[in-house]
Amino acid sequence: MRKILHMDLDAFFASVEQLDNPELRGKPVIVGGRENRGVVSTCSYEARAFGIHSAMPGAVARRKCPHGIFVPVRYERYKEKSAEVREIYTNYSDQYETLGLDEAYLDVSHFADAVPIAKELKQRVKQETGLTCSIGLSYNKSLAKIASDLRKPDALVIIRPEEALSILENLPIGALHGIGKKSKEKLAQKEIYTVKDFWNLSRDEVIQMFGKFGYDLYDRARGEDKREIVMDRTVRSISRETTFPIDIYDRNDVASLAKELLEEGIQAVEKKNLKPRTLSLKIRYTDFTTHSKQRTAYDEVDWFVLLDDLIDSFDYTSGIRLISVRFSNFMEETDGSHYQQLSLSWEDENR
Incomplete structure:
Protein backbone atom coordinates (compact mmCIF):
# COMPACT_ATOMS: atom_id res chain seq x y z
CA MET A 1 0.00 0.00 0.00
CA ARG A 160 -6.24 5.04 6.98
CA PRO A 161 -8.09 3.12 4.23
CA GLU A 162 -10.77 1.81 6.58
CA GLU A 163 -11.45 5.36 7.87
CA ALA A 164 -11.54 7.23 4.56
CA LEU A 165 -15.25 7.11 3.71
CA SER A 166 -16.42 7.88 7.25
CA ILE A 167 -14.15 10.94 7.32
CA LEU A 168 -15.05 12.08 3.81
CA GLU A 169 -18.82 11.90 4.24
CA ASN A 170 -18.86 14.57 6.96
CA LEU A 171 -16.68 17.07 5.13
CA PRO A 172 -18.03 20.15 3.32
CA ILE A 173 -17.86 19.73 -0.43
CA GLY A 174 -15.20 22.45 -0.63
CA ALA A 175 -12.75 20.12 1.11
CA LEU A 176 -12.28 18.27 -2.18
CA HIS A 177 -9.34 19.72 -4.07
CA GLY A 178 -10.63 21.43 -7.22
CA ILE A 179 -13.96 22.58 -5.77
CA GLY A 180 -13.85 26.36 -5.59
CA LYS A 181 -16.39 29.09 -5.01
CA LYS A 182 -18.14 28.78 -8.38
CA SER A 183 -18.28 25.00 -8.17
CA LYS A 184 -19.79 25.20 -4.69
CA GLU A 185 -22.45 27.58 -5.97
CA LYS A 186 -23.23 25.24 -8.86
CA LEU A 187 -23.54 22.27 -6.49
CA ALA A 188 -25.62 24.25 -4.01
CA GLN A 189 -28.26 24.60 -6.71
CA LYS A 190 -28.63 20.83 -6.48
CA GLU A 191 -28.61 21.00 -2.65
CA ILE A 192 -25.18 19.44 -2.46
CA TYR A 193 -23.21 20.82 0.47
CA THR A 194 -21.21 17.87 1.78
CA VAL A 195 -19.19 15.05 0.27
CA LYS A 196 -21.94 12.66 1.33
CA ASP A 197 -24.46 14.74 -0.67
CA PHE A 198 -22.07 14.55 -3.63
CA TRP A 199 -22.21 10.75 -3.54
CA ASN A 200 -25.82 10.99 -4.73
CA LEU A 201 -24.63 12.15 -8.15
CA SER A 202 -23.85 9.52 -10.75
CA ARG A 203 -20.52 9.53 -12.54
CA ASP A 204 -22.23 10.77 -15.72
CA GLU A 205 -23.84 13.67 -13.84
CA VAL A 206 -20.49 14.70 -12.35
CA ILE A 207 -18.80 14.54 -15.76
CA GLN A 208 -21.61 16.58 -17.28
CA MET A 209 -21.09 19.27 -14.63
CA PHE A 210 -17.27 19.32 -14.55
CA GLY A 211 -16.11 17.91 -17.88
CA LYS A 212 -12.99 15.73 -17.88
CA PHE A 213 -12.15 16.80 -14.34
CA GLY A 214 -15.37 15.08 -13.30
CA TYR A 215 -13.72 11.68 -13.68
CA ASP A 216 -11.10 12.56 -11.05
CA LEU A 217 -13.56 14.37 -8.82
CA TYR A 218 -15.96 11.44 -8.73
CA ASP A 219 -13.14 9.13 -7.62
CA ARG A 220 -11.59 11.52 -5.07
CA ALA A 221 -14.94 11.92 -3.34
CA ARG A 222 -14.79 8.17 -2.74
CA GLY A 223 -11.22 8.11 -1.48
CA GLU A 224 -9.63 7.07 -4.79
CA ASP A 225 -6.72 8.92 -6.40
CA LYS A 226 -4.11 7.29 -8.66
CA ARG A 227 -1.95 10.37 -9.22
CA GLU A 228 1.78 9.80 -8.85
CA ILE A 229 4.36 12.07 -7.27
CA VAL A 230 5.54 14.52 -9.95
CA MET A 231 9.24 15.11 -9.40
CA ASP A 232 10.02 17.73 -12.05
CA ARG A 233 7.56 20.54 -12.59
CA THR A 234 8.53 22.22 -15.86
CA VAL A 235 8.61 25.98 -15.64
CA ARG A 236 6.18 27.29 -18.25
CA SER A 237 6.42 30.99 -17.53
CA ILE A 238 7.99 33.55 -15.21
CA SER A 239 6.14 36.78 -14.59
CA ARG A 240 6.25 39.88 -12.45
CA GLU A 241 3.32 42.21 -11.93
CA THR A 242 2.30 45.22 -9.89
CA THR A 243 -0.94 46.99 -9.03
CA PHE A 244 -0.75 50.78 -8.92
CA PRO A 245 -1.98 52.71 -5.84
CA ILE A 246 -3.69 55.15 -8.25
CA ASP A 247 -4.65 54.80 -11.91
CA ILE A 248 -1.92 55.69 -14.40
CA TYR A 249 -2.66 57.48 -17.66
CA ASP A 250 0.84 58.35 -18.87
CA ARG A 251 2.76 56.06 -21.23
CA ASN A 252 6.14 57.01 -19.74
CA ASP A 253 5.02 56.20 -16.21
CA VAL A 254 3.86 52.79 -17.37
CA ALA A 255 7.14 52.26 -19.25
CA SER A 256 9.25 53.09 -16.21
CA LEU A 257 7.45 50.59 -14.01
CA ALA A 258 7.28 47.92 -16.72
CA LYS A 259 11.05 48.10 -17.20
CA GLU A 260 11.58 47.56 -13.48
CA LEU A 261 9.43 44.43 -13.72
CA LEU A 262 11.36 43.32 -16.80
CA GLU A 263 14.66 43.66 -14.92
CA GLU A 264 13.30 41.44 -12.15
CA GLY A 265 12.09 38.92 -14.73
CA ILE A 266 15.48 38.83 -16.47
CA GLN A 267 17.20 38.16 -13.15
CA ALA A 268 14.75 35.33 -12.43
CA VAL A 269 15.24 33.56 -15.78
CA GLU A 270 19.01 33.95 -15.60
CA LYS A 271 19.04 32.48 -12.10
CA LYS A 272 17.17 29.42 -13.40
CA ASN A 273 19.37 29.24 -16.53
CA LEU A 274 16.32 29.60 -18.76
CA LYS A 275 16.25 31.11 -22.24
CA PRO A 276 12.84 32.59 -23.05
CA ARG A 277 11.60 33.21 -26.56
CA THR A 278 8.45 35.14 -25.80
CA LEU A 279 7.85 38.37 -23.89
CA SER A 280 4.30 39.38 -22.96
CA LEU A 281 2.87 42.56 -21.51
CA LYS A 282 -0.47 42.42 -19.73
CA ILE A 283 -2.51 45.54 -19.00
CA ARG A 284 -5.52 45.79 -16.70
CA TYR A 285 -7.64 48.89 -17.14
CA THR A 286 -9.59 50.84 -14.56
CA ASP A 287 -12.77 48.94 -15.45
CA PHE A 288 -10.90 45.63 -14.85
CA THR A 289 -10.85 44.61 -18.51
CA THR A 290 -7.55 42.88 -19.20
CA HIS A 291 -5.57 42.47 -22.42
CA SER A 292 -2.13 41.15 -23.27
CA LYS A 293 0.21 41.32 -26.25
CA GLN A 294 3.39 39.45 -26.96
CA ARG A 295 6.52 39.28 -29.09
CA THR A 296 8.57 36.18 -29.88
CA ALA A 297 12.25 36.12 -30.84
CA TYR A 298 14.47 33.19 -31.84
CA ASP A 299 17.83 34.91 -31.61
CA GLU A 300 19.76 37.18 -29.25
CA VAL A 301 17.46 40.08 -28.53
CA ASP A 302 17.26 43.25 -26.46
CA TRP A 303 14.19 42.59 -24.33
CA PHE A 304 13.91 46.26 -23.43
CA VAL A 305 13.49 47.16 -27.11
CA LEU A 306 10.73 44.59 -27.49
CA LEU A 307 9.10 45.84 -24.30
CA ASP A 308 9.07 49.39 -25.68
CA ASP A 309 7.29 48.13 -28.80
CA LEU A 310 4.71 46.39 -26.64
CA ILE A 311 4.20 49.47 -24.47
CA ASP A 312 3.64 51.62 -27.55
CA SER A 313 0.90 49.28 -28.78
CA PHE A 314 -1.46 50.02 -25.88
CA ASP A 315 -3.72 52.99 -25.24
CA TYR A 316 -3.58 54.50 -21.75
CA THR A 317 -6.21 57.23 -21.90
CA SER A 318 -8.79 55.20 -19.95
CA GLY A 319 -6.41 54.54 -17.05
CA ILE A 320 -4.30 51.53 -16.03
CA ARG A 321 -4.47 49.82 -12.65
CA LEU A 322 -2.14 46.83 -13.18
CA ILE A 323 0.67 45.73 -15.46
CA SER A 324 2.45 42.39 -15.77
CA VAL A 325 5.57 41.37 -17.68
CA ARG A 326 5.95 37.66 -18.49
CA PHE A 327 8.58 35.43 -20.07
CA SER A 328 7.47 32.14 -21.62
CA ASN A 329 8.16 29.67 -24.44
CA PHE A 330 11.53 28.64 -23.03
CA MET A 331 14.15 27.43 -25.48
CA GLU A 332 15.87 24.05 -25.40
CA GLU A 333 19.67 24.10 -25.58
CA THR A 334 19.57 22.21 -28.91
CA ASP A 335 17.22 24.63 -30.62
CA GLY A 336 18.44 26.47 -33.69
CA SER A 337 18.50 30.26 -33.70
CA HIS A 338 16.68 32.65 -35.96
CA TYR A 339 14.47 35.65 -35.43
CA GLN A 340 10.80 35.99 -36.09
CA GLN A 341 8.76 39.14 -35.54
CA LEU A 342 5.10 38.61 -34.87
CA SER A 343 2.34 41.09 -35.57
CA LEU A 344 0.75 42.54 -32.49
CA SER A 345 -2.88 41.89 -31.78
CA TRP A 346 -5.29 42.07 -28.89
CA GLU A 347 -5.50 38.82 -26.97
CA ASP A 348 -8.07 38.23 -24.29
CA GLU A 349 -6.20 37.02 -21.19
CA ASN A 350 -8.94 34.51 -20.40
CA ARG A 351 -8.96 32.78 -23.79
Whole structure:
Protein backbone atom coordinates (compact mmCIF):
# COMPACT_ATOMS: atom_id res chain seq x y z
CA MET A 1 0.00 0.00 0.00
CA ARG A 2 1.23 3.48 -0.86
CA LYS A 3 1.98 5.94 1.93
CA ILE A 4 1.78 9.58 0.87
CA LEU A 5 2.69 12.48 3.14
CA HIS A 6 1.53 16.04 2.52
CA MET A 7 3.34 18.80 4.39
CA ASP A 8 1.99 22.34 4.54
CA LEU A 9 3.83 25.14 6.34
CA ASP A 10 1.33 27.00 8.55
CA ALA A 11 0.53 30.58 7.42
CA PHE A 12 4.01 30.53 5.92
CA PHE A 13 4.73 34.17 4.99
CA ALA A 14 3.16 35.49 8.19
CA SER A 15 4.97 32.87 10.29
CA VAL A 16 8.32 33.95 8.83
CA GLU A 17 7.53 37.56 9.72
CA GLN A 18 6.64 36.55 13.29
CA LEU A 19 9.78 34.43 13.48
CA ASP A 20 12.03 37.29 12.37
CA ASN A 21 10.24 39.85 14.54
CA PRO A 22 9.19 38.33 17.91
CA GLU A 23 7.13 41.45 18.68
CA LEU A 24 4.64 40.28 16.03
CA ARG A 25 3.98 36.91 17.65
CA GLY A 26 0.42 36.42 18.80
CA LYS A 27 -0.74 39.44 16.81
CA PRO A 28 -2.84 39.77 13.64
CA VAL A 29 -0.12 40.01 11.00
CA ILE A 30 -1.18 40.66 7.40
CA VAL A 31 1.39 40.20 4.65
CA GLY A 32 0.76 42.43 1.63
CA GLY A 33 -2.24 44.68 1.08
CA ARG A 34 -0.49 47.73 2.45
CA GLU A 35 -1.47 49.98 -0.45
CA ASN A 36 -5.06 50.86 -1.26
CA ARG A 37 -4.95 48.70 -4.40
CA GLY A 38 -2.92 45.91 -2.83
CA VAL A 39 -4.21 42.48 -1.89
CA VAL A 40 -3.40 40.23 1.04
CA SER A 41 -0.80 37.54 0.27
CA THR A 42 -1.42 35.67 3.50
CA CYS A 43 -2.01 36.38 7.17
CA SER A 44 -1.46 34.92 10.61
CA TYR A 45 -4.09 32.78 12.30
CA GLU A 46 -4.75 35.68 14.67
CA ALA A 47 -5.78 37.77 11.64
CA ARG A 48 -7.84 34.94 10.15
CA ALA A 49 -10.03 35.06 13.23
CA PHE A 50 -11.30 38.43 11.88
CA GLY A 51 -12.19 36.94 8.50
CA ILE A 52 -9.01 37.97 6.69
CA HIS A 53 -7.85 35.64 3.92
CA SER A 54 -5.48 35.49 0.96
CA ALA A 55 -6.35 37.60 -2.11
CA MET A 56 -8.61 39.89 -0.06
CA PRO A 57 -8.24 43.58 -1.01
CA GLY A 58 -6.14 45.45 1.54
CA ALA A 59 -8.88 48.02 2.06
CA VAL A 60 -11.35 45.30 3.05
CA ALA A 61 -8.80 43.72 5.38
CA ARG A 62 -8.30 47.06 7.13
CA ARG A 63 -12.04 47.42 7.70
CA LYS A 64 -12.33 43.92 9.11
CA CYS A 65 -9.24 44.22 11.31
CA PRO A 66 -8.36 47.90 11.95
CA HIS A 67 -5.62 46.95 14.40
CA GLY A 68 -4.02 44.46 12.00
CA ILE A 69 -0.29 44.83 11.40
CA PHE A 70 0.43 45.11 7.67
CA VAL A 71 3.92 44.13 6.53
CA PRO A 72 5.45 44.06 3.03
CA VAL A 73 6.02 40.84 1.13
CA ARG A 74 9.67 39.70 1.40
CA TYR A 75 9.76 37.01 -1.23
CA GLU A 76 13.52 36.41 -1.11
CA ARG A 77 13.37 35.78 2.63
CA TYR A 78 10.52 33.31 2.20
CA LYS A 79 12.53 31.46 -0.45
CA GLU A 80 15.41 31.17 2.01
CA LYS A 81 13.21 29.60 4.69
CA SER A 82 11.51 27.36 2.13
CA ALA A 83 14.93 26.07 1.05
CA GLU A 84 15.75 25.24 4.68
CA VAL A 85 12.58 23.16 4.97
CA ARG A 86 13.21 21.45 1.64
CA GLU A 87 16.69 20.47 2.82
CA ILE A 88 15.02 18.62 5.68
CA TYR A 89 12.19 16.76 3.94
CA THR A 90 14.32 15.59 1.02
CA ASN A 91 16.27 13.49 3.54
CA TYR A 92 13.22 11.25 3.98
CA SER A 93 12.35 10.42 0.38
CA ASP A 94 13.77 10.77 -3.10
CA GLN A 95 10.20 10.81 -4.41
CA TYR A 96 8.89 14.27 -3.54
CA GLU A 97 6.79 16.93 -5.24
CA THR A 98 7.26 20.55 -4.26
CA LEU A 99 4.27 22.89 -4.59
CA GLY A 100 5.16 26.55 -4.30
CA LEU A 101 7.22 27.58 -1.29
CA ASP A 102 5.11 26.07 1.46
CA GLU A 103 3.81 22.65 0.37
CA ALA A 104 5.23 19.29 -0.62
CA TYR A 105 4.15 15.69 -1.18
CA LEU A 106 6.46 12.84 -0.20
CA ASP A 107 6.13 9.17 -1.04
CA VAL A 108 7.16 7.45 2.19
CA SER A 109 6.02 3.95 1.17
CA HIS A 110 9.52 2.60 1.78
CA PHE A 111 9.08 3.02 5.54
CA ALA A 112 7.44 0.13 7.38
CA ASP A 113 5.76 2.66 9.68
CA ALA A 114 5.43 6.19 8.30
CA VAL A 115 3.83 7.71 11.42
CA PRO A 116 7.10 8.09 13.38
CA ILE A 117 8.65 9.59 10.24
CA ALA A 118 5.89 12.21 10.03
CA LYS A 119 6.36 13.06 13.72
CA GLU A 120 10.12 13.34 13.31
CA LEU A 121 9.74 15.55 10.24
CA LYS A 122 7.43 17.93 12.12
CA GLN A 123 9.84 18.07 15.04
CA ARG A 124 12.87 18.74 12.85
CA VAL A 125 11.13 21.53 10.89
CA LYS A 126 10.23 23.22 14.19
CA GLN A 127 13.65 22.80 15.78
CA GLU A 128 15.77 23.63 12.73
CA THR A 129 13.73 26.41 11.12
CA GLY A 130 11.49 27.75 13.89
CA LEU A 131 8.39 27.14 11.75
CA THR A 132 5.42 24.85 12.31
CA CYS A 133 3.83 22.66 9.68
CA SER A 134 0.71 20.55 9.34
CA ILE A 135 1.13 17.04 7.97
CA GLY A 136 -1.41 14.69 6.46
CA LEU A 137 -0.61 11.02 5.95
CA SER A 138 -2.71 8.66 3.86
CA TYR A 139 -2.66 6.22 0.96
CA ASN A 140 -3.04 8.80 -1.84
CA LYS A 141 -2.38 12.48 -2.58
CA SER A 142 -5.96 13.68 -2.33
CA LEU A 143 -6.53 12.22 1.14
CA ALA A 144 -3.09 13.29 2.38
CA LYS A 145 -3.89 16.91 1.50
CA ILE A 146 -7.36 16.69 3.05
CA ALA A 147 -5.76 15.28 6.20
CA SER A 148 -3.23 18.13 6.49
CA ASP A 149 -6.09 20.66 6.25
CA LEU A 150 -8.30 19.09 8.90
CA ARG A 151 -6.79 20.43 12.13
CA LYS A 152 -4.46 23.29 11.27
CA PRO A 153 -2.19 24.68 12.56
CA ASP A 154 0.63 22.41 13.75
CA ALA A 155 -1.34 19.21 13.13
CA LEU A 156 -0.63 15.61 12.26
CA VAL A 157 -3.63 13.73 10.85
CA ILE A 158 -3.64 10.18 9.52
CA ILE A 159 -6.39 8.82 7.26
CA ARG A 160 -6.24 5.04 6.98
CA PRO A 161 -8.09 3.12 4.23
CA GLU A 162 -10.77 1.81 6.58
CA GLU A 163 -11.45 5.36 7.87
CA ALA A 164 -11.54 7.23 4.56
CA LEU A 165 -15.25 7.11 3.71
CA SER A 166 -16.42 7.88 7.25
CA ILE A 167 -14.15 10.94 7.32
CA LEU A 168 -15.05 12.08 3.81
CA GLU A 169 -18.82 11.90 4.24
CA ASN A 170 -18.86 14.57 6.96
CA LEU A 171 -16.68 17.07 5.13
CA PRO A 172 -18.03 20.15 3.32
CA ILE A 173 -17.86 19.73 -0.43
CA GLY A 174 -15.20 22.45 -0.63
CA ALA A 175 -12.75 20.12 1.11
CA LEU A 176 -12.28 18.27 -2.18
CA HIS A 177 -9.34 19.72 -4.07
CA GLY A 178 -10.63 21.43 -7.22
CA ILE A 179 -13.96 22.58 -5.77
CA GLY A 180 -13.85 26.36 -5.59
CA LYS A 181 -16.39 29.09 -5.01
CA LYS A 182 -18.14 28.78 -8.38
CA SER A 183 -18.28 25.00 -8.17
CA LYS A 184 -19.79 25.20 -4.69
CA GLU A 185 -22.45 27.58 -5.97
CA LYS A 186 -23.23 25.24 -8.86
CA LEU A 187 -23.54 22.27 -6.49
CA ALA A 188 -25.62 24.25 -4.01
CA GLN A 189 -28.26 24.60 -6.71
CA LYS A 190 -28.63 20.83 -6.48
CA GLU A 191 -28.61 21.00 -2.65
CA ILE A 192 -25.18 19.44 -2.46
CA TYR A 193 -23.21 20.82 0.47
CA THR A 194 -21.21 17.87 1.78
CA VAL A 195 -19.19 15.05 0.27
CA LYS A 196 -21.94 12.66 1.33
CA ASP A 197 -24.46 14.74 -0.67
CA PHE A 198 -22.07 14.55 -3.63
CA TRP A 199 -22.21 10.75 -3.54
CA ASN A 200 -25.82 10.99 -4.73
CA LEU A 201 -24.63 12.15 -8.15
CA SER A 202 -23.85 9.52 -10.75
CA ARG A 203 -20.52 9.53 -12.54
CA ASP A 204 -22.23 10.77 -15.72
CA GLU A 205 -23.84 13.67 -13.84
CA VAL A 206 -20.49 14.70 -12.35
CA ILE A 207 -18.80 14.54 -15.76
CA GLN A 208 -21.61 16.58 -17.28
CA MET A 209 -21.09 19.27 -14.63
CA PHE A 210 -17.27 19.32 -14.55
CA GLY A 211 -16.11 17.91 -17.88
CA LYS A 212 -12.99 15.73 -17.88
CA PHE A 213 -12.15 16.80 -14.34
CA GLY A 214 -15.37 15.08 -13.30
CA TYR A 215 -13.72 11.68 -13.68
CA ASP A 216 -11.10 12.56 -11.05
CA LEU A 217 -13.56 14.37 -8.82
CA TYR A 218 -15.96 11.44 -8.73
CA ASP A 219 -13.14 9.13 -7.62
CA ARG A 220 -11.59 11.52 -5.07
CA ALA A 221 -14.94 11.92 -3.34
CA ARG A 222 -14.79 8.17 -2.74
CA GLY A 223 -11.22 8.11 -1.48
CA GLU A 224 -9.63 7.07 -4.79
CA ASP A 225 -6.72 8.92 -6.40
CA LYS A 226 -4.11 7.29 -8.66
CA ARG A 227 -1.95 10.37 -9.22
CA GLU A 228 1.78 9.80 -8.85
CA ILE A 229 4.36 12.07 -7.27
CA VAL A 230 5.54 14.52 -9.95
CA MET A 231 9.24 15.11 -9.40
CA ASP A 232 10.02 17.73 -12.05
CA ARG A 233 7.56 20.54 -12.59
CA THR A 234 8.53 22.22 -15.86
CA VAL A 235 8.61 25.98 -15.64
CA ARG A 236 6.18 27.29 -18.25
CA SER A 237 6.42 30.99 -17.53
CA ILE A 238 7.99 33.55 -15.21
CA SER A 239 6.14 36.78 -14.59
CA ARG A 240 6.25 39.88 -12.45
CA GLU A 241 3.32 42.21 -11.93
CA THR A 242 2.30 45.22 -9.89
CA THR A 243 -0.94 46.99 -9.03
CA PHE A 244 -0.75 50.78 -8.92
CA PRO A 245 -1.98 52.71 -5.84
CA ILE A 246 -3.69 55.15 -8.25
CA ASP A 247 -4.65 54.80 -11.91
CA ILE A 248 -1.92 55.69 -14.40
CA TYR A 249 -2.66 57.48 -17.66
CA ASP A 250 0.84 58.35 -18.87
CA ARG A 251 2.76 56.06 -21.23
CA ASN A 252 6.14 57.01 -19.74
CA ASP A 253 5.02 56.20 -16.21
CA VAL A 254 3.86 52.79 -17.37
CA ALA A 255 7.14 52.26 -19.25
CA SER A 256 9.25 53.09 -16.21
CA LEU A 257 7.45 50.59 -14.01
CA ALA A 258 7.28 47.92 -16.72
CA LYS A 259 11.05 48.10 -17.20
CA GLU A 260 11.58 47.56 -13.48
CA LEU A 261 9.43 44.43 -13.72
CA LEU A 262 11.36 43.32 -16.80
CA GLU A 263 14.66 43.66 -14.92
CA GLU A 264 13.30 41.44 -12.15
CA GLY A 265 12.09 38.92 -14.73
CA ILE A 266 15.48 38.83 -16.47
CA GLN A 267 17.20 38.16 -13.15
CA ALA A 268 14.75 35.33 -12.43
CA VAL A 269 15.24 33.56 -15.78
CA GLU A 270 19.01 33.95 -15.60
CA LYS A 271 19.04 32.48 -12.10
CA LYS A 272 17.17 29.42 -13.40
CA ASN A 273 19.37 29.24 -16.53
CA LEU A 274 16.32 29.60 -18.76
CA LYS A 275 16.25 31.11 -22.24
CA PRO A 276 12.84 32.59 -23.05
CA ARG A 277 11.60 33.21 -26.56
CA THR A 278 8.45 35.14 -25.80
CA LEU A 279 7.85 38.37 -23.89
CA SER A 280 4.30 39.38 -22.96
CA LEU A 281 2.87 42.56 -21.51
CA LYS A 282 -0.47 42.42 -19.73
CA ILE A 283 -2.51 45.54 -19.00
CA ARG A 284 -5.52 45.79 -16.70
CA TYR A 285 -7.64 48.89 -17.14
CA THR A 286 -9.59 50.84 -14.56
CA ASP A 287 -12.77 48.94 -15.45
CA PHE A 288 -10.90 45.63 -14.85
CA THR A 289 -10.85 44.61 -18.51
CA THR A 290 -7.55 42.88 -19.20
CA HIS A 291 -5.57 42.47 -22.42
CA SER A 292 -2.13 41.15 -23.27
CA LYS A 293 0.21 41.32 -26.25
CA GLN A 294 3.39 39.45 -26.96
CA ARG A 295 6.52 39.28 -29.09
CA THR A 296 8.57 36.18 -29.88
CA ALA A 297 12.25 36.12 -30.84
CA TYR A 298 14.47 33.19 -31.84
CA ASP A 299 17.83 34.91 -31.61
CA GLU A 300 19.76 37.18 -29.25
CA VAL A 301 17.46 40.08 -28.53
CA ASP A 302 17.26 43.25 -26.46
CA TRP A 303 14.19 42.59 -24.33
CA PHE A 304 13.91 46.26 -23.43
CA VAL A 305 13.49 47.16 -27.11
CA LEU A 306 10.73 44.59 -27.49
CA LEU A 307 9.10 45.84 -24.30
CA ASP A 308 9.07 49.39 -25.68
CA ASP A 309 7.29 48.13 -28.80
CA LEU A 310 4.71 46.39 -26.64
CA ILE A 311 4.20 49.47 -24.47
CA ASP A 312 3.64 51.62 -27.55
CA SER A 313 0.90 49.28 -28.78
CA PHE A 314 -1.46 50.02 -25.88
CA ASP A 315 -3.72 52.99 -25.24
CA TYR A 316 -3.58 54.50 -21.75
CA THR A 317 -6.21 57.23 -21.90
CA SER A 318 -8.79 55.20 -19.95
CA GLY A 319 -6.41 54.54 -17.05
CA ILE A 320 -4.30 51.53 -16.03
CA ARG A 321 -4.47 49.82 -12.65
CA LEU A 322 -2.14 46.83 -13.18
CA ILE A 323 0.67 45.73 -15.46
CA SER A 324 2.45 42.39 -15.77
CA VAL A 325 5.57 41.37 -17.68
CA ARG A 326 5.95 37.66 -18.49
CA PHE A 327 8.58 35.43 -20.07
CA SER A 328 7.47 32.14 -21.62
CA ASN A 329 8.16 29.67 -24.44
CA PHE A 330 11.53 28.64 -23.03
CA MET A 331 14.15 27.43 -25.48
CA GLU A 332 15.87 24.05 -25.40
CA GLU A 333 19.67 24.10 -25.58
CA THR A 334 19.57 22.21 -28.91
CA ASP A 335 17.22 24.63 -30.62
CA GLY A 336 18.44 26.47 -33.69
CA SER A 337 18.50 30.26 -33.70
CA HIS A 338 16.68 32.65 -35.96
CA TYR A 339 14.47 35.65 -35.43
CA GLN A 340 10.80 35.99 -36.09
CA GLN A 341 8.76 39.14 -35.54
CA LEU A 342 5.10 38.61 -34.87
CA SER A 343 2.34 41.09 -35.57
CA LEU A 344 0.75 42.54 -32.49
CA SER A 345 -2.88 41.89 -31.78
CA TRP A 346 -5.29 42.07 -28.89
CA GLU A 347 -5.50 38.82 -26.97
CA ASP A 348 -8.07 38.23 -24.29
CA GLU A 349 -6.20 37.02 -21.19
CA ASN A 350 -8.94 34.51 -20.40
CA ARG A 351 -8.96 32.78 -23.79
